[in-house]
Amino acid sequence: MHARTAAATAAALISVGVLVLPASAAPAHSPATATATAKTTGSGSANAAKSDALVIVAHRGASAYAPENTLAAIDKARELGFTWVENDVQRTKDGELVIMHDDSLARTTNVEQVFPDRAPWKVADFTAAEIAELDAGSWFDAKFKGARVPTLTQYMNRVERNHQKLVLEIKKPELYPGIERDTLRVLRKTGWLDRNHVKHKLVIQSFGADSVKSVHAQRPDIKTGFLGTPAVADLPAYAKFADQINSNHGTITADYVSAIHAQRGPHGRPLEILTWTVDDAANARRAAGFGVNGIITNRPDVVRDAVAD
Template sequence: MYARAVAATATAILGTAALLSPTSDALAGEVGEPTVVAHRGASAYAPENTLASIDKAAQLGFSWVENDVQRTRDGQLVVIHDDSLRRTTNVEDVFPGRAPWKVKDFTAAEIARLDAGGWFSPAYAGTRVPTLKQYMRRVEHNHEKLLLEVKNPKLYPGIEQQTVRLLGNEGWLDRRHLGRLIVQSFDADSVRTVHKLKPALTTAYLGTPSVAQLRQYARFSDLINPSYGSISARYVSAVHAVTGPHGRRLGVFAWTVDDAASAWKAAGYGVDGLITNRPDVVRTALSTG
């Protein structure tokens, strides 16, 4: 009787641990080449952060894509990098009197009217800024994996809760999807909030904390994702020596690596992932380096 009780308790504990531990494909601890992540989709070849860009990444054979999430005036989450619509849409033409054209000052319906592809190429004229819901459904359709950045969280109080809720509503917080999802931010408080909201999520801090700070970040972040120009082999080794919130060593995804020389250099440091606008270039460099 006692033995059965102990076995049942152990099974329950192991089951709980399995539910709480993310299974991100990018952090599986496999020996080999770094994971290649298409930055804002395959953004060298299609307009960034659009459905066309993640479709292009899929066509090129890449499963991991990265995006940026912000919020409209009426509370909708949209996928766009800048806090202004000016650089990647025709907002100045459509709404000429609304400078400085901040995302937070426009409704989702207004943003849906904008051309987010014509600036890149006439071939992409008419491409739209996707909502996060539209984006997640396309990622799912393409069988892709997502590195989602919470952008400018100080501008959008509560965006972490809203993002996690939407991910849950779209089915991305079950065990199968948690292996295909990482949430990151340049804001440590935002990463900490996401970790508290959903401990099973894999999280990442964007930046290069000092070696002395790594254990502090490891309380809520599974990865440290720095600019590749800010790191060294010694720094990557120091990150790898620290255990993260899910009992694995911290990972390192370096950005933004767009040429062969940079790819070889960063890979030589021992990074776990390379974030790039030109995933095909990086893949070729890694396979021939």
């Protein structure tokens, strides 16, 4: 998900203190259980009553501290004590799923040096073997030189090894027809579609409503999220296939969060909202005050400290 612009939500469709509780306090229907959960008090408490667990999700891993969407980033999230991570999935020329936010490799790898004649360096124009040659760490910090773009298989295996959980974003599905089926196939092969993983460790989201619908149609047991800020009047339509409405933090209000919680999703439970991308204390407290179910952040430690203040 793009951390730098609220405009993406429109294109897609369509401060309070907290009491830190043990992770075991999270209700079964919460989107995730972070290292710290929180129960809101004061304004927003009516919203919080819908679900009293505030989930903290490390955006593209702990991407303020390690190169985004790499194994190093999810390892850093684990080091900081965070269970839930978020990633982005795209597809290579030969059909491999890889972890990459942009549809171009140029921003976060050295592809321009390795393959100088292949502009604009689109993910879909490179094979998995070619992408595996690229350095995905040096752009961020020289100490990460040699970090690679993981395949989805490699990523899922690391998340499992780390005892972490995943909010998986299907990125730009319009570029990759059938990517939902491909994603589910990898999840199945890596053991992520059994009852325990589906119920407790996995959310699949996208800015593409049709992509979310496709995942729900193929695996209605999986929790799904739509990325955007649909009009309140349109929420019932989204509630037919999405368990979450995951909105940019700059586009939401307490009333909007209440409107989301007033709807019941495809599994018969109140809709949830994870808001993104919140990297500072003031906006973390603001979002928590609205009663959101979770916060997606590049700086999960900053958010944790803010909502525990």
